[in-house]
Amino acid sequence: xxxxxxxxxxxxxxxxxxSHCRDVVVEVTKAGGFGVLGAVSHSPEQLERELRWIDxxxxxxxxxxxxxxxxxxxxxxxxxxxxxENLIPQEHKQFxxxxxxxAGIPQLPPDxxxxxxxxxxxxxxNSTPTGALKLLEVAAQHPKVxxxxxxxxxxxxxxxxRFHARGILVGALCGKVEHVANHREAxxxxxxxxxxxxxxxxxxxxxxxxxPQIVDAFGGTVLAAGGISRGSQIAAAMAMGAQGVWxxxxxxxxxxxxxxxxxxxxxxxxxxxxxVQRRCMTGKTVRMLKSKFSEAWEQPGAPKHLMPPLQxxxxxxxxxxxxxxxxxxxxxxPAGQVIGTMxxxxxxxxxxxxxxxxxxxxxxxxxxxxxxx
Ligand SMILES: Cc1cc2nc3c(=O)[nH]c(=O)nc-3n(C[C@H](O)[C@H](O)[C@H](O)COP(=O)(O)O)c2cc1C
Numbered sequence: 001x002x003x004x005x006x007x008x009x010x011x012x013x014x015x016x017x018x019s020h021c022r023d024v025v026v027e028v029t030k031a032g033g034f035g036v037l038g039a040v041s042h043s044p045e046q047l048e049r050e051l052r053w054i055d056x057x058x059x060x061x062x063x064x065x066x067x068x069x070x071x072x073x074x075x076x077x078x079x080x081x082x083x084x085e086n087l088i089p090q091e092h093k094q095f096x097x098x099x100x101x102x103a104g105i106p107q108l109p110p111d112x113x114x115x116x117x118x119x120x121x122x123x124x125x126n127s128t129p130t131g132a133l134k135l136l137e138v139a140a141q142h143p144k145v146x147x148x149x150x151x152x153x154x155x156x157x158x159x160x161x162r163f164h165a166r167g168i169l170v171g172a173l174c175g176k177v178e179h180v181a182n183h184r185e186a187x188x189x190x191x192x193x194x195x196x197x198x199x200x201x202x203x204x205x206x207x208x209x210x211x212p213q214i215v216d217a218f219g220g221t222v223l224a225a226g227g228i229s230r231g232s233q234i235a236a237a238m239a240m241g242a243q244g245v246w247x248x249x250x251x252x253x254x255x256x257x258x259x260x261x262x263x264x265x266x267x268x269x270x271x272x273x274x275x276v277q278r279r280c281m282t283g284k285t286v287r288m289l290k291s292k293f294s295e296a297w298e299q300p301g302a303p304k305h306l307m308p309p310l311q312x313x314x315x316x317x318x319x320x321x322x323x324x325x326x327x328x329x330x331x332x333x334p335a336g337q338v339i340g341t342m343x344x345x346x347x348x349x350x351x352x353x354x355x356x357x358x359x360x361x362x363x364x365x366x367x368x369x370x371x372x373x
Contacts, residue, residue, distance in 0.1 A: 001359065003243040005190065005221050008169065009034055009146050010062050014244020015234070015355060016192075016223055017348075018066060022050050023256035026057045027348035036064035036149060036246075039135045043122045047135055051142045064147035064171075065139035067132040068201075070284070071153040074307045077128055084124040085117070088310050092303050096318050099296050105325045116320040124309045127282065131309075133159065140166055147171055149192065152201060152284070154182040161187065173225070175203030175210065180217040190221040192246045197227030199249040199336030202277060202287045207237075215241030229338035231358025235366070249275075249336035254348050259333075264345060266328040272340030278332070283311035286334055293318065294332040 003014050012032030019025055025035030037054065039047050047065075054063060077084050101107075108116060125131035132150070139145045140163065148155075148163055149171040160170045164187070171190040172183050183191055193214040195207025207226040215222045224237035225246035234245050251257055252267055259267070266289060276290045280297040283305045288294060296302060305311050322330045 001238075001356075003238075005223075005243045006034075009064075013356065014223070015352065016064075016244060016246040017251055018225075018246060018248040019251045019257070021251070021256060021258045022054050022057075023258070024251045024254060024348060025063055026054055027254075027256050028251070028352065029058050029061045029063050031349055031352040033352060034062075034064065034147070036066050036147065038066050039139065040066075040068050040126045040132075041123065042126070042135070044134050044138050046123075047138045048141075051139065051145070055142055055144050058144060062144050062146035064149060065136070065145055066149040066151065067135050068127045068152050068308075069129050069132045069150045069155055070127060070308050072284075072307060073128050074310050077125060077309050078130050084121060084309060084313055088306065088314060089303070092306060092314055095303050096314055099293070100318060100321050100330070103292065103327065103330060105321050105327055105330065108321055108324060112320075112324075116317065120313055120316050120320075124313050127308045127312060129156075136163075140168065147190075149173065154179070154186040154188065157186045171223075173201075174214055175205065177210070177213040177217050180214060184218065190223065191218050192223045192225045193242070194246070195224075195226030196277070196287070197337040198225055199252075199275065199287050199339075200334045201282070201284055202226065202336075203285070208240075211237060211242060212240045227337055229341050231355045231360070232362045234355060234359045235362040248334075249338045250342070250351060251348065252335065252339075253342040253344070254346050254351060256348050260323070260326075262326040262328060263323075263331065263333065266331050267333075267335060267339050268343050268345075269328075270335070270339045272337040275335045275337045275339050279305040279311070280332070281312065281315045281334070282309075283307045287336055288332050289335045289339070291328075291330050291332040293322065293330040 011034040015033035017028035017035045020038040025037045028035040147169045151173040163170050169189045172188045173192045173194045175194050193211045195210045196202050211224050221243050223244045223246040224242040228245045228247050229250050274290045277285045277287050278294045
């Protein structure tokens with residue numbers, strides 16, 4: 001199972017774990033896979049602290065960092081003199097406030113509301129190109145970071161060249177074969193072909209259809225993402241030309257994941273069809289857990305979604321209220337269709353063990369099938 005990308009990055013098996021949780025990143029990496037920390041939810045200072053912690057706990061192994069570099073975003077939000085909060089129309093603020101008030105979800109106490117708002121404003125520019133590049137500069141100072149990955153668009157060619165000069169590989173998520181040329185032009189080393197089943201920002205083409213198209217068009221290293229939670233699916237992805245897999249949703253249910261018990265319970269209750277594509281989180285299409293909050297934005301008369309990072313700020317302010325009240329019926333967070341296969345808390349070690357075990361069984365079965373003919 002050790003493919004070329006494992007040799008280049010120094011991992012044992014090509015199972016990549018995307019996670020916002022540092023413990024997941026460390027545990028996957030220590031179990032032989034390759035952990036990639038989602039940096040978008042951290043300010044540059046927080047990211048520095050998180051990476052220092054990972055460096056201390058990961059031993060001699062390497063890991064990656066992921067950022068969002070959107071092609072379309074609110075350009076005013078990049079200006080230092082502009083407060084992102086002031087760019088959000090009153091109509092949108094009122095819509096969210098009324099929705100939560102009518103649901104009986106209490107407002108945050110004033111001190112906490114101020115703290116949450118300061119925190120959210122501090123990180124609100126992370127999902128603009130300038131903000132993402134600041135995070136990448138932090139990542140570049142950590143020698144164990146051997147891979148950086150960008151989602152939502154090709155990273156700028158100068159950025160790719162800068163990381164190559166430091167011996168860091170550059171990857172990018174790709175949901176459409178038409179985008180491969182841009183990534184190739186930018187000099188990206190590895191593509192993550194992410195199908196529509198995936199949690200988080202996702203397109204419309206399923207992994208089964210997308211993956212072989214991207215393998216053919218890119219000609220280099222491709223990982224499969226979206227809908228992968230079993231070893232047999234890893235075998236299928238490798239059969240279609242992937243050099244490995246990239247999973248996100250699967251780790252949410254592990255004890256290393258920082259989700260609270262109320263969040264995990266909501267995920268474990270959900271079926272595959274409860275992971276729907278909606279725009280209420282960032283203004284772009286995100287596959288997320290369906291709730292009364294996500295569905296309210298789909299009703300006639302709901303305001304039109306804002307662009308990143310404005311919609312993100314609205315969503316996270318609402319989430320702070322929903323989480324404090326532990327209102328699972330209004331809880332919507334990114335999750336892929338594989339949530340339908342997750343029913344209880346596991347551990348990263350257990351997940352890795354099961355993936356590898358089933359992969360080996362599948363390969364054995366396929367070899368037997370082929371030789372029986
Ligand atoms: C909770 C969550 C948050 C995500 N946030 C990001 C992100 O910030 N950047 C990114 O590149 N991908 C993000 N993704 C997508 C993952 O990188 C990955 O492609 C996807 O989860 C794979 O499909 P799966 O969910 O079926 O495993 C996120 C996924 C989840 C579940």
